[in-house]
Amino acid sequence: MNSKTLSIDIEMIASMGLDVDDYSNLKDDWRHLKHGNVIPSKTYSDQPYVIKTDDGAWLCVMTTGVGREGEGGQHVISQRSTDKGKTWENIVELEQPGQIEASYAVLLKAPGGRIFCFYNHNTDNVREIIASKDAYPDGLCRRVDSLGYFVFKYSDDHGRSWSDKRYVVDIREMEIDRQNPYQGKIRFFWNVGKPFIHDGAAYVSVHKVGSIGKGFFTRSEGILVKSSDILTESDPANISWETLPDGDHGLRAPSGGGPISEEQSYSVMSDGSFFCVYRTVDGYPACSYSRDEGHTWSEPEYLSYTYKGKKVKNPRAANFAWKCSNGKYLYWFHNHSGKDYENRNPVWMLCGAEKESPEGLIIEWSQPEIIIYTDDTFIRMSYPDLVEENNDIYITETDKETARIHKLNPEFLNKLFNFDRVESIEQDGLILDITRVGINPSTVSCPKLPKFLVRDVTTFDYKGFDLRNGISLDFYVNLTSVLPGQNIFDNRTPEGRGFCVTTGDYENVRLTLNDGMTESCWSSDPGSIKPDHIHHVSIIIDGGPKVITFIIDGKFCDGGDDRQFGWGRFSPNLYDINGSDELTIGKDVDGSVKTVRIYNRAIMSSEAVGNFRATLKNL
Template sequence: MRWVHAIVLVTALVSTGLSAAQDWRNIYHGNEIPSAGYVDMPLVVTLNDGSWLCVMTTGPGEEGNTGQHIVSTRSTDRGETWSDLVAIEPAIKEPGHESSWVVPFHVEHQGNSEFGRTYVFYVHNGERVTEVPDREDSLRYRVDKIGWYLYRFSDDAGTTWSEPTRIVIPLTWADMNNTFSGEAQMFWGVDEPIAIEDRVLIAFTKIRRHLVGSTEGWVLESSNLLTETDPSKHKWRLLSNGQTGNSKTWRGLRSETNFAGTQAEHDITKLSQPGRLMMMNRTDKGVISVCWSSDGGETWTEPEAATYADGSVIRNPRANTKVWTIEPGKYLLWFHNHGGIDFNNRNPGWASAGVEHDGEILWSQPEILLYDNDPKARISYPDLIVEDRRYFITETQKSVARVHELDRSLIEGMFMQFDNALNTPTDSIEKPGSVSLHEEEGLTISASVSAGAREADSIIAECASQFGARWSIKWHGIDRIEIELRENHEVVSWLSDPIPIESDLPLHIVMTIDGGPRLLTLVINGKLHDGAGQRQYGWARIPDSFDQISLSPSSRDEVVVFGRPLTTSEALELYKASRP
């Protein structure tokens, strides 16, 4: 047999008995975190007593409106309920008093022994700037990324907060050449500070062109915050990036060669090797920037595109990307898995598991972590809490913030991609039926194609039915796979990324239709297709008009039908099992 050709004709649908439990990935199933309207960056630290303290930016109306300020709230039941909001900085509904982009840092051995001490760092419009010169558009009054870097602390679980202390940030080239010609600084940060031995590091982004254009990364260091409890005695310096510190020439972390444009929202991760750090940040080139330091952040490598373990580029739009340390040597990456270049298309949120190897991180093939029923929703600025092998994540779409418990098996499955042991799914269907996308169900088809069996436009597998949508998997030419869904007169067609023509290698295809986020994905020879740098997406959305999808057991060993959407990790298990 030169190719797999499985034709399944279903004349009467029989229920498969499949029922999708409540899909925990749907953000509407999370627990809401209180806010004052607009809400951003709900970041959490765990206090000494095990409770959670969440801080965030909030305010009336939309992002950047007058009255934007920072707040805290506490949960003692892992995010199921939250205390009333406490204003860290008050909401002053007059232009020029904005406080924003708060990030927390917990020190367990300071402050009250029951709670420890929590510091918060944020941007405050201390210059009382009310409008931006030389702007005539609607952004003229966006002044929430202008001013001073302040911090406060709480020793009573966020009930009260200290008076603010200012970190004076030295002027650099970005400031001297910014929209205000150095008279005011523009910057913001999303990085939660990290401790490295006796030092504390905070990454942030300086802005040269208002609102967030021509940006570059910087790192602040305190040499004594962990040992000194009086903020007036804290010592801060701006790490040099290997330069002299001349304000006219001192440049931040940025690559003109690989990215130019916008490089923002810098995020530091500590690796296991002493002094070894990783910095990741978003760009406007459809990829994530990464660079490395071996001397504790004093100098960095040239930023370049982050890649998966197989060497392919990790794709992400102009949206927040975040890395968390699960345990020493294990990490989790948040991103959006497509090559957009603007602020849109942040749904769904994806994750990749990372393992440390030779001073760098190898990233797994990704999984869908969270989604919204509205494709236009912008899920972003998450934080992760890990407790007793339970995983919780916060997120916001700018109007509602929530916390969700993740399925541990999904996270651990991504780490298992690096193992040699097989855990192949065996729950293929045994009788004909259908699945309902409206009920968040789905299906997966796994097919193996023998070496040299490429024949242009030939069918690999298909399922026809008088009820529900029919589907087919076929060759499009000899270097791409085409998926077609057809119901009545409506057709959805999607092509794979180009497949290298290697006649001596077999091909393994896993096509999944996931009714929760309503996505069609393809994993071919162990690689989740993502557009391969040639188009924005490697996955497709299924229109709401499609509901019932036909399926039936295959009569061929080379084609296996599952009455549920497999995870990417399970698809990789099938691929590993197919190899000789």
């Protein structure tokens, strides 16, 4: 699943006595953050959202400033691109940078071509607000970018210029407003959710905030503001607004969850239902469905892969879903159950398909795939948008300093979109395929495995060159007992160089990687291997983000209730796992290994699921 072939001098490599095979087919990983095209900003950049204008350009709106997020001078800008985000025209400032904050903009295009930009505006120039003393010793917060008025400007020239006047969106007061420190006289709110159009009306997301304290927002819930005439009314001053849902509160976390329910992302399903997914501080994203155009919503629940099935994990980070033109959905999230803002690298994606349920249409999801990463694990990518153009899909994101746009690999997308149909053995990269039944024990010739790290012969200092290769192990195993230490695979030398797969301490399997200097280990989820049960196991060693994943019986090991992360990282200093020329299979196994496949690349989760489905039919 690589896209760009690198050029390197093979003759130079051979003259140095290095293995030409290690360099002969170098590819660059399209998922790496560096391959995104930069969207210009000032110092801070947030929410780089894009729409296609009627003259064929892409229009991007962004919150920016010369300081950090929330500092004075924060304001909204827009810019146009006519080459799919490779270059951008001059920045246009919707609000002049100054003391009054203008923040968190989203775009809506009417069928007639008029474009609306909605954002927060601290019109009254409030400089401090009452906050919890556990986070603010004097009881005052001086970050004031999430209060004031929800406003909009409009453009009739495809985003080249904007109206001088801004217009206030009338939002109904709710309980969360009345219970804030100002009893609603000052409103706290912001928005990251993109507007959408349904049945001639426009809907714009807003996240109401009830209080400020540790973690900044300490209570939140989501609403929609609906306009039935914004798409046709020529005078913006006459546009009318309705606040949804009905009643005195918005979308909240599921029963028993925390006080945070924010950053709602909406999709309109094929039957007209609204699907909404949003972040909590519970370790899981919440979701809800509306069957009456936003007036009422189903009881919020944590997002699950299948109907009433295993829950999806996500920390307090943006998790957005988009409906694509082919009817499938793509979902951005971070695949662990943290309860704070951390660990947004790598970015994971699910594909969704509509399914019938007793409650009506719902969305069921694929297993997770990595789509964007960078080598510094502290970098946090977030606040994405999706753009479709001529069957290609582009994703924007920001690390709060640099905004970028990425074209997703078409081959990757094709396999992901077919997640619910694939049931064949993946052949690409297959370098060992032993399909006979009952291997226990046996020894076979171990294929040469790709290296992860080699010398960069193009530099004067011959520094390390990260090949970003991957390896995948795919097998069936049936264990009579799951006592720890049973050796399923082993190609290690006496000094430990190579790899092995053993049973772990918690009814699971454990992978060990060793190059003679560096050793990395990771295990599948506790309880993932049961005695007297045929299990299909895929272990994916992804040398791009340096991530190890386990997929057992077609399900991604995400840690479950036992651990925050089901996936783990291996050392970027690991050279390779080529050990002995022989691979021992089933040594000391109380049971049998049924099939063995090794790939010289990191296969997709969807490909591992296809292997599971295909092999299951023949067992």
